[in-house]
Amino acid sequence: MDPAAPDPRRLLLRTAELAADHLAAGIDAPVSQPALIADLVAALGGPLPETGQDPLAVVEALAREAAPGLVRTNAGRYFGFVEGGVLPASLAADWLASTYDQNAGFQVLSPTAAALESICAGWLLELLGLPGDASVGFTTGAQMANVAGLAVGRGEVLHRVGWDVDADGLHGAPPVTVVVGEERHATIGRALRFLGLGERRVVVVPADEQGRMRAEHLRSAIGDGPAIVCAQAGNVNTGAFDPLRAVCEVAHDAGAWVHVDGAFGMWAAASPAHRHLVDGIDLADSCATDGHKWLNVPYDSGFVVCADPQAHRRALRLSASYLARTDGGRDGTDWTPESSRRARAFAIWTALRSLGRDGVGAMVARCCDHSRRFVDLLLEDPAVTVLNDVVLNQALVRVGDDDAWTLAVAAEVQREGVIWLGTTVRRGVASLRISVSDHATTEDDIEVAAAAVRRAIAATG
Template identity: 65%
Template sequence: MRNLLDATAELAAEYLDGAATRPVAQPVTLGSMVAALGPELPDHGVDPQQVIEDLARDADPGLVVTNAGRYFGFVEGGVLPAALAADWLTSAWDQNPGFFALSPAAAAAEEISRTWLCELLGLPVSCSAGFTTGAQMANFAGLAAGRQAVLEAAGWDVEEQGLFGAPPVTVVVGRERHATIDRALRFLGIGRAQLHVVDADAQGRMRVDELAANFPGGPVIVCAQAGNVNTGAFDPVAEICELAAGKNAWVHVDGAFGLWAAASPALRHLTAGVGRADSFATDGHKWLNVPYDCGIVLCARPEAHRAAMRLSADYLARGERQGSDWTPESSRRARAFAVFAALRSLGRQGVAQLVERSCAQARAVADALAPDFEVLNDVVLNQVLLRAGTDERTRAVAAAVQASGSTWFGTTSWQGRAAIRISVSDHATDDASIGVLVEALRKASR
């Protein structure tokens, strides 16, 4: 085992050493990758070290370098050294945080991380926390707690009676909400017909004046957004919470990456009022730069959170912290070790600096490219939307840069027009990385 792990560590180090200079993405197909890895199951086992060496070699053309500073596509953080090392230890330890008896150490890491996260993000220190696969399941867990609470207030026990015959739950969403909200609601038995869609302004923020003029009755959950995935804009959460409080509605905040703005004294104003909400979803594998997978759900009403998620059976020994009380999973990876390591290695100031640096780099991209490209958004966070004339030309510029391998970003549709979307969230992104991005876009545009 030691020889195998030493050899694997060397392969990993070689990959990381070369990541800064290799193409960010290479043109491959699914068929070519399947053929390279070998689609046939061998009759006889292969030596483990040979398996790992072959895997490192054959997977290489299909690896997208998201952790070396030049990836600006989906909002994907890189990987902090301490978080990567802790994640390796997590695999070696093979801990299951679903129940205290399975890993007191994992339970402690979750509890400490919960406290630190509440402090950093300006949330009530009494919030409960669950560590999920990502913001998709963090949104699911937070909305499940909201569904439980608003139905309980209406005299219906959804955990006992299910949804058949229950009072209808209306979910208020902004027109520019993230797609994972709709999917989480589908998982919870809440369809499109139960959505109350509020128009958004030019930056994608929910129009609170429209919500105030037509706030629905009955059991209501309001989904606010901290950080629009295209523009980075924030819904006016303080005003939303004020309206919701008068209607006994539950407020859930989807803050997959934007919630981290609260960790920065310079950007905290963007999250004003967030601490008044009832539940929150964010990602560790975005701006905290821990390895995939890591989402976090936090809830200011732990009793509703636990009621929606709790798992119990006679053979399951109860402990001081049962991880399965707070997530949809019982068996899962001990994600909090990497979160703990990332937070401890950065400290309060390091988290703030990581967020602020990314936002400053996004503004630098917009400023540098404004003469040649139309900047479609107010760059308030780490997102930049660019347009190179027509839809066709915008997509062609993006495709040319992607094909070059020097950097990578995606395209989107914003208010009916094609746009290039730049997301900055990797601790490894430096001025040189920004220079590569800007020059690649200028060259493609020319």
């Protein structure tokens, strides 16, 4: 068979069948298995084939041999990193996006992708309580959204003092003070390295016991020159929120740009019961969040939002004469660090339309309720201590009085494979980190998960 000319319908229908079989296995299959990378390489690797092979046989081999190394993050029983599941409707839309093979970088390459981005931008701003005239860029995730937002902030604070960083770079530029919270996420530091602002040059504001920035220390940290303040909506360990309104008011009074890293926490705005946590987010100059976390769309998906569209486009636009727009339309590449990219808005549009405002809010609230219930069940064991205020979907649980037992429990849970959760070290203390971010998680899943942890405590105690 000529591998360049397969029967596409037969190939795609069989692939859909394989995908459906994987999803149907659901909770009956282990969340993870003790697969060795070397075994996977041996099964999937070998010399590059000299001749092509039947595409259907290749796809079936991929599904078969890859299975031992897959982690089921979208079946309701994964509680490790902040990983959203995948809404079935968004999965289907993502398949269509790959089928259509649309380049969302430029309107001329896909008017549909450009229209969907424009629609989703408006829906997201409304859902997240952000100004309706803000600009939105669609990125791979919060890492690149943080890069984009901080790039806009860097350009704008220097622009205000007469320096054009886009034309003249940073050599000889006025120094920019970057202020961060003590418990900011690692992606902030990496973004600052990318932008030449230097991770070791930041001014650190202390955090309280839950990891929230102490706003009373902010004004002295900012100083008097160009400055960017990086706040956080949703501490990756505790789920806590910096006091966003106070941060924005103090920073703006000092002339600083405020960027909010809200990778998952910004979605609290969608839930009426949790919206108070992001009070003041509408005052921020830029924000970053993920779609592949709490919106439960497939990887990869993120958003950068800027209150000043002119500054946003000035910092990120792509300048090329043959690409210049003359009709006022939207080119997606002008709002992100990427040029050619996949049409992520297909999955986002489908998620938002199929769920609606109430559905997104209910999904967020349900995950938070599950997290609280998980903790309550674990506290029935006297060996368990909860180390944070469970205000969102994150919980830190310690077993016993030292790190060893906690780490042993995590290892036993992972070995058993019924659920998956990991560990973290915060302020020198190890704990189990529980994150509930999947639309598919049910009350029964929480009961099963708590029982798995209790079994692990008994087995390792």
